[in-house]
Amino acid sequence: MDVADRVAVVTGGASGIGRALSLALADRGAAGVVVADADGPGAAAVADEIGARGGRALAVAADVSIEGDVLAVAARTHEAFGRIDVFCSNAGIIVAGGVEVHDDAWARIWAINVQSHVYAARAVLPAMLASGEGYLVITASAAGLLTQLGSAPYAVTKHAAVALAEWLAITYGGQGIRVSCLCPQAVTTNLGATSLRELADVGIAAGSGGPAPRQGAIPSRDAGSVSRQASVDGVLTADQVAVSVIDGLAAERFLILPHPEVATYERRRAEDRDRWLGGMRRLQARLAGEG
Numbered sequence: 001m002d003v004a005d006r007v008a009v010v011t012g013g014a015s016g017i018g019r020a021l022s023l024a025l026a027d028r029g030a031a032g033v034v035v036a037d038a039d040g041p042g043a044a045a046v047a048d049e050i051g052a053r054g055g056r057a058l059a060v061a062a063d064v065s066i067e068g069d070v071l072a073v074a075a076r077t078h079e080a081f082g083r084i085d086v087f088c089s090n091a092g093i094i095v096a097g098g099v100e101v102h103d104d105a106w107a108r109i110w111a112i113n114v115q116s117h118v119y120a121a122r123a124v125l126p127a128m129l130a131s132g133e134g135y136l137v138i139t140a141s142a143a144g145l146l147t148q149l150g151s152a153p154y155a156v157t158k159h160a161a162v163a164l165a166e167w168l169a170i171t172y173g174g175q176g177i178r179v180s181c182l183c184p185q186a187v188t189t190n191l192g193a194t195s196l197r198e199l200a201d202v203g204i205a206a207g208s209g210g211p212a213p214r215q216g217a218i219p220s221r222d223a224g225s226v227s228r229q230a231s232v233d234g235v236l237t238a239d240q241v242a243v244s245v246i247d248g249l250a251a252e253r254f255l256i257l258p259h260p261e262v263a264t265y266e267r268r269r270a271e272d273r274d275r276w277l278g279g280m281r282r283l284q285a286r287l288a289g290e291g
């Protein structure tokens, strides 16, 4: 899909990948961009930025873990622009730790990283199916195809997000619905800080399984291994990821892999799971040793 003259919604649009994607959609001639985020002022700032560049944008404050908020985003978009052509369900958080992470933190990351995509699909599919076309973009992660060292909640919820995206693509692909699943490795964003805020806002202390406080890095339990892990294949900017998404939409490709190495890793994982698990154990040990 060429995004020119299309109406797009981006959740998590106030920061990082969502902000870059909102700006890129507007720069490519989108008829309207709705910037939705729990950070209302942040969303408004991005909408203003789009307006200053000559684009049309609307900011909506919304917590994507609440179905009513996601429905309201869709309703406000229809009011302002008449339709939704592309819904980018992008907001997400990370929680460091393993099975010991508190149930409240597991519930919060599940609600934001998985259930929000269910709500997005419920909100937009009826109108998209009625018109015979529409595009859903789900931001998962390379962690959803492989794993996330040091974060079981992130690995598990991102795998679930990939599974949902695949299911939607299979179930509705014959009815004009396109689905892409964005799976980057490390990207320089505010993910650590915003995840801490999202947990704190609902009364979950960082000690119950919070993200490592490092900007742009994917945390593990050993905060020091974060940048080492990221450095394995390099850290992209959010703008680079946004370009990959625009290209992926144009090609209507299901998997959008800003780090192309991920395709090789996924193939190796599928070819020989035990060999791949051994390799991941060695990588984990190597990164821990580098501390």
Ligand SMILES: NC(=O)c1ccc[n+]([C@@H]2O[C@H](COP(=O)([O-])OP(=O)(O)OC[C@H]3O[C@@H](n4cnc5c(N)ncnc54)[C@H](O)[C@@H]3O)[C@@H](O)[C@H]2O)c1
Residues within 6 Å of the ligand: 011, 012, 013, 014, 015, 016, 017, 018, 036, 037, 038, 039, 042, 062, 063, 064, 065, 090, 091, 092, 093, 094, 112, 139, 140, 141, 142, 183, 184, 185, 186, 187, 188, 189, 190, 191, 192, 194, 195, 198, 216, 217, 218
């Ligand atoms: N940064 C990375 O290395 C990386 C790698 C792979 C995937 N991702 C994924 O990319 C997506 C975007 O993250 P980012 O890295 O740009 O981080 P970011 O923190 O810069 O942006 C995330 C945005 O989502 C918003 N958000 C968080 N919880 C929300 C909620 N409940 N309701 C509404 N908005 C909410 C935040 O306010 C923030 O503006 C996430 O799904 C993340 O898991 C990030």
